[in-house]
Amino acid sequence: MVDVAVVGGAGYIGGELLRMLIPHPDVTVVAATSDRLAGRRVDGNHPTLRGHTDLTYAPHDRLPDCDVLLLAAPGAAMSDAVRARVNAGAVLIDIGPELRLADPATYRRYYGGEHPSPELAAVAVPGLPELHRAALTKADTIAVPGCMATAAILALQPLAAAGLIGPDVLVDGRIGSSGSGSQAGEVNQHAERAGVLRVFAPSGHRHEAEIAQATGLSVRMGATGVDAVRGAQVLCRVTPADGLTELDIRTAYRARYADEPFVRVIAQRRGNYRLPEPKILLGTNYCDVGFSFDAAHGELVLIAALDNLGKGGAGNAVQCLNVRMGLPERRGLEFLGLHPI
Amino acid sequence: MVDVAVVGGAGYIGGELLRMLIPHPDVTVVAATSDRLAGRRVDGNHPTLRGHTDLTYAPHDRLPDCDVLLLAAPGAAMSDAVRARVNAGAVLIDIGPELRLADPATYRRYYGGEHPSPELAAVAVPGLPELHRAALTKADTIAVPGCMATAAILALQPLAAAGLIGPDVLVDGRIGSSGSGSQAGEVNQHAERAGVLRVFAPSGHRHEAEIAQATGLSVRMGATGVDAVRGAQVLCRVTPADGLTELDIRTAYRARYADEPFVRVIAQRRGNYRLPEPKILLGTNYCDVGFSFDAAHGELVLIAALDNLGKGGAGNAVQCLNVRMGLPERRGLEFLGLHPI
Amino acid sequence: MVDVAVVGGAGYIGGELLRMLIPHPDVTVVAATSDRLAGRRVDGNHPTLRGHTDLTYAPHDRLPDCDVLLLAAPGAAMSDAVRARVNAGAVLIDIGPELRLADPATYRRYYGGEHPSPELAAVAVPGLPELHRAALTKADTIAVPGCMATAAILALQPLAAAGLIGPDVLVDGRIGSSGSGSQAGEVNQHAERAGVLRVFAPSGHRHEAEIAQATGLSVRMGATGVDAVRGAQVLCRVTPADGLTELDIRTAYRARYADEPFVRVIAQRRGNYRLPEPKILLGTNYCDVGFSFDAAHGELVLIAALDNLGKGGAGNAVQCLNVRMGLPERRGLEFLGLHPI
Amino acid sequence: MVDVAVVGGAGYIGGELLRMLIPHPDVTVVAATSDRLAGRRVDGNHPTLRGHTDLTYAPHDRLPDCDVLLLAAPGAAMSDAVRARVNAGAVLIDIGPELRLADPATYRRYYGGEHPSPELAAVAVPGLPELHRAALTKADTIAVPGCMATAAILALQPLAAAGLIGPDVLVDGRIGSSGSGSQAGEVNQHAERAGVLRVFAPSGHRHEAEIAQATGLSVRMGATGVDAVRGAQVLCRVTPADGLTELDIRTAYRARYADEPFVRVIAQRRGNYRLPEPKILLGTNYCDVGFSFDAAHGELVLIAALDNLGKGGAGNAVQCLNVRMGLPERRGLEFLGLHPI
Amino acid sequence: MSACPQCGGGISVPESVQLNEILECPECRAEIEVMSVDPLLIAVAPDVDEDWGE
Amino acid sequence: MSACPQCGGGISVPESVQLNEILECPECRAEIEVMSVDPLLIAVAPDVDEDWGE
Numbered sequence A, B, C, D: 001m002v003d004v005a006v007v008g009g010a011g012y013i014g015g016e017l018l019r020m021l022i023p024h025p026d027v028t029v030v031a032a033t034s035d036r037l038a039g040r041r042v043d044g045n046h047p048t049l050r051g052h053t054d055l056t057y058a059p060h061d062r063l064p065d066c067d068v069l070l071l072a073a074p075g076a077a078m079s080d081a082v083r084a085r086v087n088a089g090a091v092l093i094d095i096g097p098e099l100r101l102a103d104p105a106t107y108r109r110y111y112g113g114e115h116p117s118p119e120l121a122a123v124a125v126p127g128l129p130e131l132h133r134a135a136l137t138k139a140d141t142i143a144v145p146g147c148m149a150t151a152a153i154l155a156l157q158p159l160a161a162a163g164l165i166g167p168d169v170l171v172d173g174r175i176g177s178s179g180s181g182s183q184a185g186e187v188n189q190h191a192e193r194a195g196v197l198r199v200f201a202p203s204g205h206r207h208e209a210e211i212a213q214a215t216g217l218s219v220r221m222g223a224t225g226v227d228a229v230r231g232a233q234v235l236c237r238v239t240p241a242d243g244l245t246e247l248d249i250r251t252a253y254r255a256r257y258a259d260e261p262f263v264r265v266i267a268q269r270r271g272n273y274r275l276p277e278p279k280i281l282l283g284t285n286y287c288d289v290g291f292s293f294d295a296a297h298g299e300l301v302l303i304a305a306l307d308n309l310g311k312g313g314a315g316n317a318v319q320c321l322n323v324r325m326g327l328p329e330r331r332g333l334e335f336l337g338l339h340p341i
Numbered sequence E, F: 001m002s003a004c005p006q007c008g009g010g011i012s013v014p015e016s017v018q019l020n021e022i023l024e025c026p027e028c029r030a031e032i033e034v035m036s037v038d039p040l041l042i043a044v045a046p047d048v049d050e051d052w053g054e
């Protein structure tokens, strides 16, 4: 049994972690923290847990002995309570942004201000099994990428690594309201947020830096909030290499993803779901990757979709936990998704 | 020109009033009040007004001379600033609940606590032209009914008055998120409020009292929040009088509503909109009223729909203003609604 | 291993069955039928199955040897192909309406026309483990109840059986668009169906008969289509017995459901999900049952929610299959549901 | 009084035209055509017209004498009935795509096959008053641009004409389900279409040609279907000219649009609606145009939003009609839009 | 103006009406069949209610 | 009518304007601070952009 504590258990990522970990046969959740709800039952604000646990929230600074710390709270990696647990040997899996960027200058550009802990960021292994599985089996600090970054990296990296695309990419991200967390306030009031196409980041989205770091590409990225609670999609416009064919693309993806449990290549000629569509991935740990290639006009668009709280956050973190602790990689992540929905 | 001040101009009802009154050819909006946004432009939080006004919010207690005060703020009828204007001769049209119930005991049961101004409630004319048009032409204090109450009253009153239904009615109301105003907070966060069927009042809804007062019926009412921003619908289950026929029902409604500009009887055999459907009424001042009568089993259901911010609030208030000030009754309320939507 | 064939595999219920059964460790899906899509891959129209099966549709009349037949196609129970399999010993689990009503006269009233197979309906065991678990362990013909009927029965039956409520109930059902299946046509076009409160059955809904049969109550029921794809909710207005207390209600529910794996009693004082809410049950096999009791005014409302394709159809059928075949009852039905969503 | 016939009156564009023209004080609708619904009332499938007209559909080939023909049916411009009316002197305003492209080769590339009437396309004046007001006052054939094309042209043209942007633009369009009309069939079933981010045109969208023709730019365009009934938005990524400032952009837009009744420049620092958002434009004839300029990184994104059935189709056609017939340009188009919605 | 046999609402029958022509009641949308022209006799046409169920 | 220092849009400054009063540009919604009344000098107030992110 792996003992796990969830820091920031009351948030949306925290709740998703608990949903996956409480029924996980190889994991015991020893704590979930929240200052706001300290002492209250975790199934109070996470209603899908009703009937499955009697756990209550501990305050953020009261962390028990554990094997793994899952951080779903901004800034938590630097807190004293977390540092103490880490020093006692706990593996750290951080879902927040702080440890994702190895380069402090890049951090400064995108987050403003100095990096709170450059030495920690320097050693963190990116929490993306598709790119770093071997390193993850023994990593002590794991930095799970951002939700749209994960999608874009999984779409771009195989083609970039194979030299099939040019150096520049334009990423257009779309995301549901859970992407801003459970404490978003007035901008997320239902009557305001429903039905929007809110171009909250016309350009310069923070995930540019993560995608560039993982793929070596020069990345420009914008993002729009859409009328959904969960789900994210990225469209990546790239320049195809000379002479590129559809077969080359499929071959490159196949080579990379044939054995991946959670990446599917979806580029079909028929049906309502020809390209990656977030809605059928809600609750899953899948990232569907697809593409559209118009060879005649040299237009190549790579598309990826996932659940921002699933493969885009909590699900991916659980996959990393499984990899790190030597558990079957799909454990706790078996849900296939819903259709219709 | 009628000079109008809108108290509570920054709320959803306030915004809807401004949308109707700023282009109203016979009205000048001399003030819109908000403490929270005092000094800011009204088109800042009401984006549909952009390009149509340079008005800024005045604080609630800074009310200029005016002919009519439209109150879209809870408790405003009793404020010193409002009382001063009323004493100076302004007509009061209150969209809030305080002046709707003539009987202080009923107020106590449904609102808890003493009525803040029973003498004002005693003289207020209900702001429902379909029932009180004559009185409204010279009323000094007008109390616009609640949104679902308006729908239920318009469905029930003609049949109750004609003795076509029994004394008891069970009302089932459904309403979108704007019904709780722009300041609803966490319960209305998009990720929580989207997709709900939230039975916020299984029974004992406050509008029971208003419906009972207007129809003389004994009313039980529950209500559910549904996934919509605007729109309200009521289903009223009543007992048909012995021997009642469909023709009797239609005749009663026709007698009452044939000349009403904003009530339509909708009970059709065909199409996607056979019975009153709120979505095609958004932005309008219509209340559609319909029914389903299964004579064989003695089941009669009266159904009404409206936009809670339209005929359920601001639109109805503007209609009252038109009636009271001798303006054409449809003025400012011409919008037909959208389909598809 | 239990060999299962799904008749009507291309529909929404069929797809949900496949989603649950393909990963089911004790089941082999030996066939899924569709005439419309015969020969095509099942993951063509059920995109969540991509990566999990290479199955293709067989025509409805080409049914292989199997242990269990799951019928998700109207009228299929009477087809020659199905009869042949049944005669060869296959257990029949029918999710369609034909075998639900034991009394031919009731069938006639609600479905019009003669019952196609009264002798089959006479022997069918209702597919509701909560009421018929023992009989289901050896039933050869199982008739899974309708989605809203299941919800209403689970809300009403414990109190009715305990004599805590009067003989009459008024059921108000609300349901998403998947409730009319994948072939609904123009009435379900997105631009028409989005945002509706479509009172498609003001009274006389067919599920009246099923609820009456299961509870012994006199049932009146109406239903409204709401803006959701999945999910159903029923509000049941009943008369409380004299002297009834909240404790009596909780005790009766607890006695019945304490050990049930898929029924939870939800009636809480706090939070966004105080009463049964379908949206957090999507994809699950749960039916949440709750109530609101205003003793002072004698108003008792029982509320239940489920996923119409889950506990309201396919999930319940899989639960019945597990019970019948001696498998662990939760097998294949472990999904906890999503929040937020 | 201007006598107008609407060809294709039963479609979504046709319905929107009727909604605007039936209450239009200077227009008489002398016919609305539909073969499918010939003889039926126009308020049968357009429920917002109930109470406002007794008109019934004429078959497409039964066109009465009229001053203006509004075509809301694909291919109608070439039909005998329409030709006869045109020869008799009726002004033609076509909302379909056939007459939009002056160059037959371009038509061939984007529509496949020969242009059905190149000589008609050659003389048609683009139905965009912001660019062609003078010509429209005496045009006999008017070709209203496509919905997303209109948005993109209004965003791009002022800056392109002023030499403020480079020659290439990448357009990302997003549109609701009404964009594919009322007869879209299975792809638009509610359960399939709800919640989508359907990348129906990853690249090569037909509106490329219209935008290029109007702006002189080299255009690449993709488009995504989003979960909305109405509304369209375009993001146009362009290269800023050297030394460009925010002030230059604003000045160029201001110069062009200061006196335009239906274009607003929306690029604000605050609030929930800082950039053009379609949802607050539903039912209106506005096109909101905005931009985001990150001078430091040379990133310029132009954004425009409109209602695809409003300024993107029927509304724009009515504006053209007003211009052509010498009526006040805003007549029939006064609706300000709704917030919240 | 005739009265709809279903709902009593007013139906304006065109002068040119022919035997067996189908009219639509503006109020209840019943289909009304012209049974005789002179004298004018109308009746509710056989019910073919469209399905609206779920 | 003054010009907004941020966007060049027109801002009508009330006659009664006071030192350090904050105005709002109707075009870009920048907050504009009155730095001096006579002569009238206005400047963009320090940026406190609200968060709009996800």
Ligand SMILES: NC(=O)c1ccc[n+]([C@@H]2O[C@H](COP(=O)([O-])OP(=O)(O)OC[C@H]3O[C@@H](n4cnc5c(N)ncnc54)[C@H](OP(=O)(O)O)[C@@H]3O)[C@@H](O)[C@H]2O)c1
Residues within 6 Å of the ligand: A007, A008, A009, A010, A011, A012, A013, A014, A033, A034, A035, A036, A037, A060, A071, A072, A073, A074, A075, A076, A095, A096, A097, A145, A146, A147, A178, A179, A180, A181, A182, A183, A184, A308, A309, A312, A313, A314
């Ligand atoms: N939402 C997504 O789609 C997504 C995807 C990938 C990664 N992430 C990352 O995951 C983390 C959690 O996101 P969320 O969406 O779950 O947010 P959320 O719903 O707002 O929850 C935030 C949680 O973090 C805690 N918290 C907030 N500020 C804190 C602080 N300064 N110190 C300690 N704890 C603090 C809160 O504690 P209290 O309970 O005491 O308030 C709460 O439990 C963020 O870092 C986010 O960037 C989110």
Ligand SMILES: NC(=O)c1ccc[n+]([C@@H]2O[C@H](COP(=O)([O-])OP(=O)(O)OC[C@H]3O[C@@H](n4cnc5c(N)ncnc54)[C@H](OP(=O)(O)O)[C@@H]3O)[C@@H](O)[C@H]2O)c1
Residues within 6 Å of the ligand: B007, B008, B009, B010, B011, B012, B013, B014, B033, B034, B035, B036, B037, B060, B071, B072, B073, B074, B075, B076, B095, B096, B097, B145, B146, B147, B178, B179, B180, B181, B182, B183, B184, B308, B309, B312, B313, B314
């Ligand atoms: N929403 C509906 O569907 C609906 C329908 C019919 C009737 N009503 C009634 O209309 C009124 C306004 O509703 P709403 O939905 O527009 O609410 P809202 O969006 O929350 O706006 C409320 C407005 O009232 C002001 N306000 C709040 N508390 C106040 C107080 N104690 N004194 C003075 N002003 C106060 C606020 O001022 P600040 O701007 O300073 O915050 C704000 O402008 C309520 O009485 C409500 O019952 C609402």
Ligand SMILES: NC(=O)c1ccc[n+]([C@@H]2O[C@H](COP(=O)([O-])OP(=O)(O)OC[C@H]3O[C@@H](n4cnc5c(N)ncnc54)[C@H](OP(=O)(O)O)[C@@H]3O)[C@@H](O)[C@H]2O)c1
Residues within 6 Å of the ligand: C007, C008, C009, C010, C011, C012, C013, C014, C033, C034, C035, C036, C037, C060, C071, C072, C073, C074, C075, C076, C095, C096, C097, C145, C146, C147, C178, C179, C180, C181, C182, C183, C184, C308, C309, C312, C313, C314
């Ligand atoms: N949807 C719900 O919420 C729900 C809940 C509980 C029970 N049910 C019941 O479950 C059944 C399936 O519903 P659904 O929603 O999945 O419907 P659906 O999506 O329309 O699918 C119907 C399936 O039944 C087949 N079918 C239709 N008519 C048939 C016939 N006459 N003979 C043989 N097969 C026929 C179709 O075959 P093809 O593929 O060849 O077209 C299709 O595979 C219905 O009986 C329904 O009453 C539905």
Ligand SMILES: NC(=O)c1ccc[n+]([C@@H]2O[C@H](COP(=O)([O-])OP(=O)(O)OC[C@H]3O[C@@H](n4cnc5c(N)ncnc54)[C@H](OP(=O)(O)O)[C@@H]3O)[C@@H](O)[C@H]2O)c1
Residues within 6 Å of the ligand: D007, D008, D009, D010, D011, D012, D013, D014, D033, D034, D035, D036, D037, D060, D071, D072, D073, D074, D075, D076, D095, D096, D097, D145, D146, D147, D178, D179, D180, D181, D182, D183, D184, D308, D309, D312, D313, D314
């Ligand atoms: N929807 C939009 O957002 C939008 C925006 C801008 C432009 N447009 C254009 O506007 C036109 C109408 O679009 P819509 O969305 O309203 O479509 P729709 O809802 O599908 O309606 C189409 C109408 O056109 C008629 N029609 C179809 N094919 C025809 C043919 N071959 N000959 C004569 N009439 C025919 C139909 O007649 P029946 O009634 O007899 O079936 C129907 O009345 C299209 O050309 C479209 O490209 C649409």
Ligand SMILES: [Zn+2]
Residues within 6 Å of the ligand: E004, E005, E006, E007, E008, E009, E025, E026, E027, E028, E029, E030
């Ligand atoms: Zn009639």
Ligand SMILES: [Zn+2]
Residues within 6 Å of the ligand: F004, F005, F006, F007, F008, F009, F025, F026, F027, F028, F029, F030
């Ligand atoms: Zn400015």
